[in-house]
Amino acid sequence: MSAPVSARRPTGHQAAAAGSVAGSRPDRPPVDTAPLRRRRRARVMLQIACIVVTIFMAVPVYLITLAAFSTRASLNQFPLSLLPTSFSTETIGIFLQSTGIVPGVINSLQVGIATLVLSSLAGIPAGYAIARYAFRGREPYQLFLLFTRALPIVVLSVPLGQLFLTVGLYDSVLAVTLLHSALALPTAILITASVFVGVPRDVEEAARVFGCTPGQAFRKVVLPMAVPGIAAASIFTFVLSWNEVLGAAILTLNHRTLPAQVLSSLSDSPLAFRFAGGFVLVVPALIFIFFMRRYLTNMWGSTIR
Numbered sequence: 001m002s003a004p005v006s007a008r009r010p011t012g013h014q015a016a017a018a019g020s021v022a023g024s025r026p027d028r029p030p031v032d033t034a035p036l037r038r039r040r041r042a043r044v045m046l047q048i049a050c051i052v053v054t055i056f057m058a059v060p061v062y063l064i065t066l067a068a069f070s071t072r073a074s075l076n077q078f079p080l081s082l083l084p085t086s087f088s089t090e091t092i093g094i095f096l097q098s099t100g101i102v103p104g105v106i107n108s109l110q111v112g113i114a115t116l117v118l119s120s121l122a123g124i125p126a127g128y129a130i131a132r133y134a135f136r137g138r139e140p141y142q143l144f145l146l147f148t149r150a151l152p153i154v155v156l157s158v159p160l161g162q163l164f165l166t167v168g169l170y171d172s173v174l175a176v177t178l179l180h181s182a183l184a185l186p187t188a189i190l191i192t193a194s195v196f197v198g199v200p201r202d203v204e205e206a207a208r209v210f211g212c213t214p215g216q217a218f219r220k221v222v223l224p225m226a227v228p229g230i231a232a233a234s235i236f237t238f239v240l241s242w243n244e245v246l247g248a249a250i251l252t253l254n255h256r257t258l259p260a261q262v263l264s265s266l267s268d269s270p271l272a273f274r275f276a277g278g279f280v281l282v283v284p285a286l287i288f289i290f291f292m293r294r295y296l297t298n299m300w301g302s303t304i305r
Contacts, residue, residue: 061282061286063082064275064278064279064282065279066082066084067272067275068091068092068272068275068276068278068279069084069087069088069089069091069092069279070084070085070086070087070088070091070272071086071088071090071091072090072091072270072272073086074086075271075272075275091272091273091275091276092276092279092280094272094273094276095273095276095277095280096280098265098273100256100261100265101258101261101280103255103261104256104257104258104260104261104262105258105280105284107173107176107255107256107257107258108241108242108257108258108259108284109284110173110177111173111176111177111180111241111248111257112180112238112241112242113238114173114174114177114181115177115180115181115184115237115238115240115241116234116237116238116241118177118181118185119181119184119185119188119233119237120188120230120233120234120237122181122185122188122189123185123188123189123191123192123233124188124192124223124230126189126192126193127188127189127190127191127192127193127194127195127196128192128193128196128218128222130142130189130193130196131192131193131194131196131197131199132196132201142190142193145186145189145190146186146190148182148186149183149186149187153183153244153246153247154246154250156179156182156183156247157179157246157247157250157251158250160175160178160179160247160251161250161251164251170251170252171251171252171253171254171255172252172255173255175251175252176247176248176251176252176257179244179247179248179251180240180241180244180247183240183244183247184236184237184240184241187233187236187237188233188236188237191229191232191233191236192226192229192230192233194229195226195228195229195230195232196222196226196229199222199225199226203221203222203225204217204218204221204222207220207221231292231293234292235288235289235292238285238288239285239288239289242259242281242284242285242288243259243281243285244257244259245257245259245260245263248260249263249264258280258281259281262277262281
């Protein structure tokens with residue numbers, strides 16, 4: 001039994017040979033982890049920036065909601081509590097029962113939805129044409145669209161008010177809808193055009209090869225892949241229409257939207273009324289964004305793929 005054990009033990013020559021082989025192996029260079037650390041640091045900084053921006057946007061909404069559902073006595077206390085200690089729907093109830101508030105909400109919804117439809121019907125084909133076809137003046141046309149957004153709202157409202165007085169559209173929901181569509185259409189065109197550029201042309205050509213007409217290829221192939229960009233343009237259009245106040249105040253008197261109605265009575269309103277108005281102005285836009293956000297989060301990578 002001792003012979004096999006001694007056979008397993010390396011001799012002196014074998015140990016020396018193994019040591020020489022191990023010593024002859026080149027040392028591996030150290031791994032440079034600096035790029036990985038920089039990448040992790042960039043991710044952490046990005047997350048911190050996102051958290052800071054979220055807090056910056058959420059804190060005013062929280063404070064408005066807290067004040068809107070607090071009693072009037074609690075709003076006059078000092079220092080004000082940052083926690084909901086005195087919940088009450090009295091302020092919201094009085095605000096909704098005020099003159100012109102419910103009709104203003106209805107007018108705002110009508111204007112926002114109509115603006116969204118008009119901007120989509122005109123902006124989606126225009127964005128597709130800019131992305132797919134090369135025509136003379138395409139670049140100046142896009143620059144002209146940006147110039148229209150640079151104009152102050154008063155520059156558009158005053159001549160449009162004169163025009164609507166002439167044609168009989170003044171003080172109507174249609175007048176405000178046309179103004180908001182003119183404001184939202186340039187951005188809707190540019191957003192949809194940038195998304196259509198990301199849709200591969202080969203996919204559309206493959207649909208044409210398999211028998212689709214140009215309209216069918218656009219409707220069944222290109223349009224579903226461009227849903228994230230259309231959702232982003234829709235969010236921008238509705239929020240712009242819902243929050244716009246100056247043009248609606250100039251173009252209407254008796255059929256005002258909710259922001260214009262709140263603005264007209266803001267100077268004579270108590271503090272609780274203002275907080276309730278701010279809450280009612282914010283909530284519909286947040287609800288619309290909540291239902292549209294899934295198109296941005298779940299389908300955003302479809303155009304890249």
